[in-house]
Amino acid sequence: MDQTLSLLHQTLPCRATQIDHLHNLFAYKDEPHPETVYIQGGPSTGKSIVVTTLLEKLELKHAILNLVECYTAKILFETILNKLSGHRMDPKNPVPYAKCENMMDFLQHLKNYSLEDDLTGSVIVLDKAEELRNMEFNLLPAFMRLKELSGIPISVILISELVFQKFLSKANIVDPMKIDFPQYNKDELLEILSMDIENARRIVENEYEHSIDFDLEFYKNYLNVFLSVFYRACRDLSELKYMSRINFVKYCQPIITGQNTVEDQMALWKNVAPTLKSSLAVLYLRIDTSNQTDQVVKHSVGSKETSAQSLELPFYAKYLLIAAYLASYNSAKDDKRLFMKFHGKKMKKLKDVKMKSKVSEQLNTQLGPKPFAFDRLLAIFYSILDEKVGFNNNLLVQVSSLVELRLLSSVSDNCFLDGQKYKCNVNFDFIQEISRTVRFNIRKYLSDFSHI
Amino acid sequence: MEVDQTVSVSKGVFVFKNNFKPLTKLVKSKRKQKNVVNYQNTAFSSNAWYQSYSSLWQNIEEKIENLNNAMFSSVLSRLVNFVKSSHDFDVEEIPTAALLTGINMPDHAAQFKSLSNQIKESVTPHVACLHSQDCQNIKYLIENMIGQLVKEDESFSDEDSLSDSTRTHLKKSQLNLSVLQCWYENMYQEHSQTSPKKQKTKNKKILVIIISDFESFNAEVLQKFILIASCYIRVLPFVFIFGIATSISTLHTSLPYKVSSKICVKVFNSQRSTCYLNEILENVFFSTSCPFQMGGKVFNLFIDIFLFYDLSVNNFIQNIKYAMAEHFSYGNAMALCSFNKKETSAIIAEFSHEDLENVRHLLSFRKLVESETYENQIRLLTDDDYFANVLTEEIVKLQKYIRRLHIFLKCLLILVEDLPKAPLGQQLRDLYSVATAKNITNSPEYKECFKLLGFQSMEELSKKLSKILDYLEDKILFKHENKMKDFYEQLESFVDSMNNFNMAEMEEAVVEIENNEQVALKSLDRKQFKEKLFGMTKSQNQPLNRYEKLREKIITTLSQAFEEYLIEPKSFYFHEIFFFNNISIQSNIIGSxxxxxxxxxxxxxxxxxxxxxxxxxxxxxxxxxxxxxxxxxxxxxxxxxxxxxxxxxxxxxxxxxxxxxxxxxxxxxxxxxxxxxxxxxxxxxxxxxxxxxxxxxxxxxxxxxx
Structure with a gap:
């Protein structure tokens, strides 16, 4: 027993208390297992891996399933039964172990199976348990009291990123036993990341087609440098692992080219610092920049402006988009003043004077897009376009293709043919860039700016 | 149907199923094809104009397809390599290729099809193409995907002499990922039993999922799908290919971090649609294989539709197809629209009286008649043989003219494309639309261009000339056109003399001029000095150095050549046979x-x-x-x-x-x-x-x- 525990501690560092806790609960076969255990913790804090390895090492009968893939309850039940019974499906005629439409069927089949084979002490693990909230209402209470309902000593482990309070509903749920997986701190991250050393060796070998000899100390030094930049921005282990691998290749580059040796850590650090800074900008974006087009990609990822430039739109579609932006961010009562040549003189009222001193929270451009009718879009389109253009089907198609590209979104029901309503989805920087390509001064037509 | 009835069909709408593709069932397709053949026989398939139309269109379509394949091939091979190598090592994230396609998805349908075919051929038989319209929710998406993957296998294993009775059709509701997993394991289990362990991993084929219209997918469905697939990444080697129409940032706006951390994206750029259009134009429609020419107005209309409305090359080609059909359906006269001299003379020889009348109805025939003497006028109108001879001559003239038009337009483009502000435009299409609408050499833009050329430095000019020579080399050497050859040799000698220019000599000349000036500028009173200066500004461009003299000569030679060859098509008789300039099709092309x-x-x-x-x-x-x-x-x-x-x-x-x-x-x-x-x-x-x-x-x- 102690052997498995120490093995677990070795393979899964920094999770000692949690492992001890779980081990206490499940390791002793002669003692009854808890009915439900609720495991909570942020993303990539080792929840699933701890539970999985623990159950495997303890050689308990178990079924682990991710609730994301169970888009119907039927799949959920049948997969649990398949896994518990070890049923293998024939691909030519894939029949599950038993057909289950609802919870009652499931319990019945579970009881039937427990007669064939002893299910005592087996465990059902439901990963991503927060999905249960969107599924049938009876699933969560039923799984929480599975032992009681089925009459079999079977336990359920729920793994979720949410705290249990988010699950509370009208149904009377007994509070389960909770185990918290806190976020790793810097030293723990360092320890876990340094286990990646074999991978790092292999990656370097792949990249440069010849290996370099380095020890754990060298790698830890690199990780120290790496974490000093990244720890502030990101605590997510899997993201850190991904970024550390990418940057390690660049860290080793001077060694391969012969500029520096493995001992030259100061020089290596100086060399990699700018790379680390620049890759901080693409954190979480997961774009593989390991080929020749990385310049282009970095640009298009980095700034919104270039993404507007790289977008190819036909001329009228650009104007339609501009018109949609104007319709979304101007109120309709300003249209006459903005788009008509002879709109008459407006009496100045106290309200208008106040308008001039608008605070930024009241600016239309800050308040988000408002829906507008199709007719208004066309009217603005025709007034901002200098040349005369016939109203034809190709123009109409442009509107729907803008919707398809998610630059506009349709806010009215599709079955409502008359007077479709839209919203403009692009931001001010983007539209400014677009209007610059057609030499259109958008500020002149925005009521926010024309007051000033 | 009588033949006479169908000759004047310019207002009717006819459906031709000449691009008919056989259905899946062979019997059905045979029966249908027969029907089509019959239908065509009764219609106007025997008419000369239709025959030349259909053969020409087939030719063009083939060329476009080849060009498409060639243009897409570099991206394609990179993609295929990416897919091939994506699972060489154990991966934790799903390898994903993001192909930035441009906004017109229908244009890219063919590309994705050839991509999936190529992957099937060279990497793996398991390819599934998902379309947004079939994937309203996650259930449909998964059923659709697995259905495609599993079915693929069935047709694949058909050759393995599996009798029908052993194959049972899977119900849609049965398709879920655990079924896919057991299907996959079952398939590659046998391999692993026979071969040693190391080969097992190599035998495992990758599962490729192509999502061609990323934007139109429901974001939530995609998120779920990626999460599900990532749960299985250790057992099922998935690779995703996303076709993204706008920009890569859509990927990040539609996928939250918890999803995007499951994929590892590599970006592939495909060509811009304007480049694509230029390629198509220069290699297909402006080449010697396409005798059909669009007049300036029609061409401008199509280009405007492209630039202002849709940026769709596919649409552009379809528009040209429509114009071509309209053009040829005028009558048998249009059968002469060909670059092959023998063919045209053979066709003229076979022409009946009605056909020749058809030609006589062309508008430019009136001009021809008016320009002739009275006797010839009567002969043209009544004597068919005489008329046929004249016609042959004129057609040959036109053929020669069009060929030279394209060659010299290209030369002109080389000269003017990088001039400041590019008065004539930077694309061949810009030049073409001007040249076919009016006499390009009389246009103010042309004159401005040549003014600017007059200020070009020697290096630039010689670079341009040698570029022209390179272009002309493979265009004319094998033909025995004397005038063209003369032109070529003339240019060659210019380039030679420019290269042999001694820089020192030139400088000397400049210094000499300066010396002259200095002598003259000695002590003078104010008035005289002023006059002197005034006089000098006038006479300054008089003393030219040797290069300047040469430059002037070059430019006059060039502009002479252009003036000779770049005349407007209207000045030719029977230009209607080659040039289609009927703007009335606008109402049919743009629906209002x-x-x-x-x-x-x-x-x-x-x-x-x-x-x-x-x-x-x-x-x-x-x-x-x-x-x-x-x-x-x-x-x-x-x-x-x-x-x-x-x-x-x-x-x-x-x-x-x-x-x-x-x-x-x-x-x-x-x-x-x-x-x-x-x-x-x-x-x-x-x-x-x-x-x-x-x-x-x-x-x-x-x-x-x-």
Whole structure:
């Protein structure tokens, strides 16, 4: 027993208390297992891996399933039964172990199976348990009291990123036993990341087609440098692992080219610092920049402006988009003043004077897009376009293709043919860039700016 | 159907199933193909113009396809390599290729198809293409994907002599990922048993999922799908290929971090659609394989549609196809639209009297007649043999002209494309549209270009000239065209003399000039000095150095050549045979529904083609017209608000005209009232009127004018 525990501690560092806790609960076969255990913790804090390895090492009968893939309850039940019974499906005629439409069927089949084979002490693990909230209402209470309902000593482990309070509903749920997986701190991250050393060796070998000899100390030094930049921005282990691998290749580059040796850590650090800074900008974006087009990609990822430039739109579609932006961010009562040549003189009222001193929270451009009718879009389109253009089907198609590209979104029901309503989805920087390509001064037509 | 009837079809709409693709069932397709053949025989497939049209179009289509493949091949091979190597090592994230395609998805359907074919051939048989319309929710998406993967396997294993009885068809509801997993393991288990362990991993084939329209997918569905797939990444080697129309940032806006951390994206760029268009134009439509030429107006129309409305090359090609069909359907005269001299003379020899009459109906024939002497005029009109000879001569002239037009346009492009502000444009298409619309050498832009060329430095000019020489080399050497050869040799000698220029010599000349000036600028009083300066500014460009002299000579030679060859097509007789310049197709190419509806309601005879409704002018209303037309025409006469009762009375007076002497109100029959009510309802549905609360028993007009 102690052997498995120490093995677990070795393979899964920094999770000692949690492992001890779980081990206490499940390791002793002669003692009854808890009915439900609720495991909570942020993303990539080792929840699933701890539970999985623990159950495997303890050689308990178990079924682990991710609730994301169970888009119907039927799949959920049948997969649990398949896994518990070890049923293998024939691909030519894939029949599950038993057909289950609802919870009652499931319990019945579970009881039937427990007669064939002893299910005592087996465990059902439901990963991503927060999905249960969107599924049938009876699933969560039923799984929480599975032992009681089925009459079999079977336990359920729920793994979720949410705290249990988010699950509370009208149904009377007994509070389960909770185990918290806190976020790793810097030293723990360092320890876990340094286990990646074999991978790092292999990656370097792949990249440069010849290996370099380095020890754990060298790698830890690199990780120290790496974490000093990244720890502030990101605590997510899997993201850190991904970024550390990418940057390690660049860290080793001077060694391969012969500029520096493995001992030259100061020089290596100086060399990699700018790379680390620049890759901080693409954190979480997961774009593989390991080929020749990385310049282009970095640009298009980095700034919104270039993404507007790289977008190819036909001329009228650009104007339609501009018109949609104007319709979304101007109120309709300003249209006459903005788009008509002879709109008459407006009496100045106290309200208008106040308008001039608008605070930024009241600016239309800050308040988000408002829906507008199709007719208004066309009217603005025709007034901002200098040349005369016939109203034809190709123009109409442009509107729907803008919707398809998610630059506009349709806010009215599709079955409502008359007077479709839209919203403009692009931001001010983007539209400014677009209007610059057609030499259109958008500020002149925005009521926010024309007051000033 | 009689042949005569079908000759004048320019107004009708005919469906040709010449691109007919056989259906899956062989029998069915055979039967249908037979039908098509019969249909074509009875129509006009035997006519010369149709034959040359269809062979020409086939030729063009083939070329476009080849070009597409060649252009897409570099991206394609990179993608295929990416897919191949994606699972060489254990991966934790799903390898994903993001292909930035540009906004016109229909254009790329062919690309994705060839991509999936290529992957099937060289990497793995397991490819699934998902389209947004089939994947409304996650259940449909997964069923669709697994259905494709598993079915693929069945057709694949067909050759392995699996009898039908062993294969049971999977029900849709059975398809879920655990089924896929067991199917996959089952398939590659046998391999692993026979081969040693190391080979097992290599034998495992990758599962490729192609999502060609990323933007139109429901973001939530995709997120779920990626999460599910990532759960299985250790057992099922997935690779995703996303076709993204806008930019890579859409990927990040539609996928949250918890999803995007499951994929590892590599970006592939494909060509911009304007480059694609230029390639298609230069290699297909401006090449010697396409005798059909678009006139300036039509060409501009198509380019405008492309640039202003859709950026769709596919649409552009279809527009040209339409123009071609329109062009050729004029009659047998158009069969002469070909670059092959032997072919055209053979066709002319076979021409019947009617065919020649068809040619005589061309507008430019009148010009030819007018330019001839009286005797020849009569011979042209009556003597078919004489006319045929003249025609052959003129056609040969045109053929030569078009070929040279393209060559010299290209030369001109090389000269002017990088001039400041590019007065003539930077693309061959810009030049083409000018050159076919008018005499390009007379245009102010052309003159400005040559003015600018006059200031070019020696390196630039010699670079351009040698570029032209390179281009001309493979165009003319094998042909024995003397004039072209002369031109070529002349240019060659210019380049040689420029290269042999001694820089020192030139400088010397400059210094000499300066010395002269300095001598002259010695002590003078103010007035004299001023005069001197004034005189110098005038005479400054007189003393030219050797390079400047040479440059002038080059430019005059070039402009002479251009003036000779770049004449407008209208100046040729029978230019209509090669150039299609009928702008009236605009209404057929760009649909405008409003005017179509107005037309249909205002003048129903236009669409119904009945005799009873012919009207002399649009304001006339006849009782034979459909009710809705009558109501529509009456409402055009009203103002902003329409009195329903007056409208009804006017309607009745047309539908059922009875003389009413006094002011007694007539009794409206319920049938007529119902008809009127229906018309009003229909007009309201079409959006011409709406009910208003401002006045009782009135409706408001929603359109203006009458």
């Amino acid at each position: 529904h409003r005017s179509a509806i107005h037309n249909a309601l205002n003048d129903p005879q236009y669409y119904l083609q009945c005799d009873c409704c012919t009207i002399p002018n649009s304001s006339v209303i006849k009782h034979t017209m459909p009710d809705i037309c009558i109501a529509y025409k009456l409402h055009l006469e009203c103002g902003k608000i329409i009195n329903l009762y007056d409208w009804l009375q006017a309607f009745l007076s047309i539908v059922d005209p009875i003389e009413i002497d006094d002011e007694t109100k007539r009794i409206v029959s319920p049938e007529l009232q119902a008809r009127f009510t229906q018309c009003v309802a229909e007009l309201e549905y079409l959006g011409f009127i709406k009910s208003t609360k401002r006045k009782a028993d009135h409706v408001a007009r929603l359109t203006w004018g009458g």
